[in-house]
Amino acid sequence: MRQETIENYLKTIYNLSSNNSTVVVNQQLANKLNISPASVTEGLRKLHELKFVVYEKSYGTRLTSAGSKLALSIVRRHRIWETYLAKELGFGWDEVHEIAEELEHIKNDKLINKLSAILGNPMFDPHGDPIPDAKGKIKKSNFIKLSEAKAKGNYCLMGVTDHSVAFLKFLEKHQLIIGANIEIKGIEEFDNTIVLICTKKEVTISSKAAECMIVETV
Amino acid sequence: MRQETIENYLKTIYNLSSNNSTVVVNQQLANKLNISPASVTEGLRKLHELKFVVYEKSYGTRLTSAGSKLALSIVRRHRIWETYLAKELGFGWDEVHEIAEELEHIKNDKLINKLSAILGNPMFDPHGDPIPDAKGKIKKSNFIKLSEAKAKGNYCLMGVTDHSVAFLKFLEKHQLIIGANIEIKGIEEFDNTIVLICTKKEVTISSKAAECMIVETV
DNA sequence: TTATTAATTTTGGTATACCTAAAAGATAAT
DNA sequence: ATTATCTTTTAGGTATACCAAAATTAATAA
Numbered sequence: 001m002r003q004e005t006i007e008n009y010l011k012t013i014y015n016l017s018s019n020n021s022t023v024v025v026n027q028q029l030a031n032k033l034n035i036s037p038a039s040v041t042e043g044l045r046k047l048h049e050l051k052f053v054v055y056e057k058s059y060g061t062r063l064t065s066a067g068s069k070l071a072l073s074i075v076r077r078h079r080i081w082e083t084y085l086a087k088e089l090g091f092g093w094d095e096v097h098e099i100a101e102e103l104e105h106i107k108n109d110k111l112i113n114k115l116s117a118i119l120g121n122p123m124f125d126p127h128g129d130p131i132p133d134a135k136g137k138i139k140k141s142n143f144i145k146l147s148e149a150k151a152k153g154n155y156c157l158m159g160v161t162d163h164s165v166a167f168l169k170f171l172e173k174h175q176l177i178i179g180a181n182i183e184i185k186g187i188e189e190f191d192n193t194i195v196l197i198c199t200k201k202e203v204t205i206s207s208k209a210a211e212c213m214i215v216e217t218v
Numbered sequence: 219m220r221q222e223t224i225e226n227y228l229k230t231i232y233n234l235s236s237n238n239s240t241v242v243v244n245q246q247l248a249n250k251l252n253i254s255p256a257s258v259t260e261g262l263r264k265l266h267e268l269k270f271v272v273y274e275k276s277y278g279t280r281l282t283s284a285g286s287k288l289a290l291s292i293v294r295r296h297r298i299w300e301t302y303l304a305k306e307l308g309f310g311w312d313e314v315h316e317i318a319e320e321l322e323h324i325k326n327d328k329l330i331n332k333l334s335a336i337l338g339n340p341m342f343d344p345h346g347d348p349i350p351d352a353k354g355k356i357k358k359s360n361f362i363k364l365s366e367a368k369a370k371g372n373y374c375l376m377g378v379t380d381h382s383v384a385f386l387k388f389l390e391k392h393q394l395i396i397g398a399n400i401e402i403k404g405i406e407e408f409d410n411t412i413v414l415i416c417t418k419k420e421v422t423i424s425s426k427a428a429e430c431m432i433v434e435t436v
Numbered sequence: 437t438t439a440t441t442a443a444t445t446t447t448g449g450t451a452t453a454c455c456t457a458a459a460a461g462a463t464a465a466t
Numbered sequence: 467a468t469t470a471t472c473t474t475t476t477a478g479g480t481a482t483a484c485c486a487a488a489a490t491t492a493a494t495a496a
Contacts, residue, residue, distance in 0.1 A: 002452070026474060039454055041475055046452095058461060058474055089332050102324045108317050114307050220482070244444065257484055259445055264482095276444055276491060438496085445490065452482085460475070466468090 001046050004105050007074050008033060009043055010052060011104075013063055014071035023060030072136040077112050078104040079131040083122055084115045093126070093161055109134070127161055128214040142217050146182075146194065147210035155182045155215040162212035174203045182215060219264050222323050225292050226251060227261055228270060229322075231281055232289035241278030290354040295330050296322040297343040297350075302333045304344045311344045312386040327352070346377015346396050346432055360435070364400075364412065365428035367435075373400045377432035385430060392421045400433060 012032045016024045026044070030037045048055040052067035063071060081100040085091040091099070113134055116122070124130055128143030143158055157180045160171070171177070176198055183197040192207035205213070230250045234242045244262070248255045266273040270285035281289060299318040303309040309317070331352055334340070341357040343349055348356045361376050375398045378385065389395070394416055401415040410425035423431070 005453070027472095035453085036455060037474060038456080038476080042453080085329075089329070089336075091328075091332075095328075099324070099326050099329060102326075103321075106317070106320045108320075110309075111303075111307070111317060114309075118307075223483070245442095253483085254485060255444065256446080256486080260483080439494100440496090441492105441494070443490100443492070445488100447488075448486095450483105450485070452484100453480105454482100455480070456478090458475105458477080460473100462471100462473070464469100464471080466470095 001043075001050065003107075005043070006047065006050070006052065007070065007105060009047055010063065010067050010071040011074045011078070013053065013061060014068070014075060017062060023062055025060050029061075069136055072132045072138070074104050076132040076134075076136075077106070079125045079129060080112050080116050080119070083119055083125045083131070086126065087119060093163070126159055126214075128159060143214050144217075145211055146205065146213040146215045147192065147207055149184055149187075149194070149210075149215065152184045152186065154218045155184065156180070156218050157182055157213060158216050159214035160212050161214065167209070167212060170209065174201070175199045176203070176213075181218070219261075219268065221325070223261070224265065224268070224270065225288070225323060227265055228281065228285050228289040229292045229296070231271065231279060232286070232293060235280060241280055243278050247279075287354055290350045290356075292322050294350040294352075294354070295324070297347055298330050298334050298337070300345070301337055301340055301343045301349070305337060312383045312390075314344065315381045342377070342396075344396060345381060346375070361432045362435075363429055364423065364431040364433045365410065365425055367402060367405075367412070367428075367433065370402045370404065372436045373402065373433040374398070374436050375400055375431060376434050378430050379432065380430040385427070388427070392419070393417045394421070394431075399436070 009029070012029060013024050016028050016032065026037050026040045029044075030040045033040070035043075044053060044055040044061055047053045047067070051064055052070065053061050053063055055061045078100045081103040082096040085096040085099055086093055116131075116134075121133070122131055123133075123139040124141060124143065128141065128145075130138045130141055132138045145161075146155070149155065157176055157178055159178065160167070176182075180198055185195045185197060185202070187194050192210070194205040194207075194210050196203055196205060227247070230247060231242050234246050234250065244255050244258045247258045247262075251258070253261075262271060262273040262279055265271045265285070269282055270288065271279050271281055273279045296318045299321040300311075300314040303314040303317055304311055334349075334352075339351070341349055341351075346361075348359065350356050359376070363379075364373070364375075367373060375394055375396060377396065378389065394400075398416055403413045403415060403420070405412050410428070412423040412425075412428050414421055414423060
């Protein structure tokens, strides 16, 4: 199996199983990898033989420790490159993902560690996603997008993923600064609009805006 | 045909035809690409169909203008990355080639142009090879191989055409870095060995080594 | 010029990574 | 529990990028 193919499968399995439950089903993989379910079956059988996954027919798949290790190193490369492209090379956050999809397959640890060092060995990328260290260790965070918040309650604004003037002005207007305390009052089921209280005033946040706000549960 | 395959063929054809004559023969390609002559025949037939090369059976191959354009852009990417790795990321010039072999296939012009700008749009890479600009233009020079030098006198080392670790280490040992001043003391008629002075020390250069050193008369 | 050698091409074949359509298996709804 | 539905697997097939061995073509030497 080609290295790039292996890496794309493992990375995708990792991403799907960390967000959701532990086991990944074929259809999810087929969607994310943009290939047919039949091809997924075939690919998983091979990855099972290579001992990167435990694939149980008609049930689901999870990573072995070898698979997990490789997946983590791809995730590290991807997030380090995204951060480097954005912070050091001046790319916008909307541009970095696509380029990092290619760069993540360059296999040279010294290179990634060098980039990481230049960035100050960050543990999170500005999406709030954790960057595994050189040994694959991840700092657990409870950062989420505001749009992913399911419960009412208190949160703290930790970052934004959109740096447009329009968006920043909107935040400023409502005193939504980094570190601000946010209390979710309600989430509109119909369009996921969020009503919250910030510095005693009520603010309505569209789902689009909520997508761009990183918060921490407090 | 996969993009990476196309790029590797065209880059190799470009490198072989610029060093030597205009037409490239299959065996040279088979060697450089580490594939069998039979595969080269097949590959060239496809590249001909794609109009990247003019391939004349049992005679030889040359790039079309489309092929040349693509080749030049790969060469640009390769040399920009080499320069960036060496100058900005602190890699040794014996390390950069291998990494650039992978990085050269990342297709994002904005990225390459950004790196180039950071480097001050250099016209030569750390090996002394010219870097095509964004439009594919190369700075022409009056560089010659050291082995072609006929007279005693002063020269400046501008590049090398062999990127093996062994050769680069040899150069380093004698402080033969790009830009170094070289004074030819004598050329042995029998075997074309060259004796020269570099940073006040006498160094003997075999004709094989001299073949790989690009110098400029000063 | 003819024989010898070397390079190239053809032929027939492999492995990878996909596919579609049909069959089998699991899940949910009544 | 049984159908209807949705998911997964199997079966059979394609295109790419390689290969070795045989056949052909070109170059060289006698």
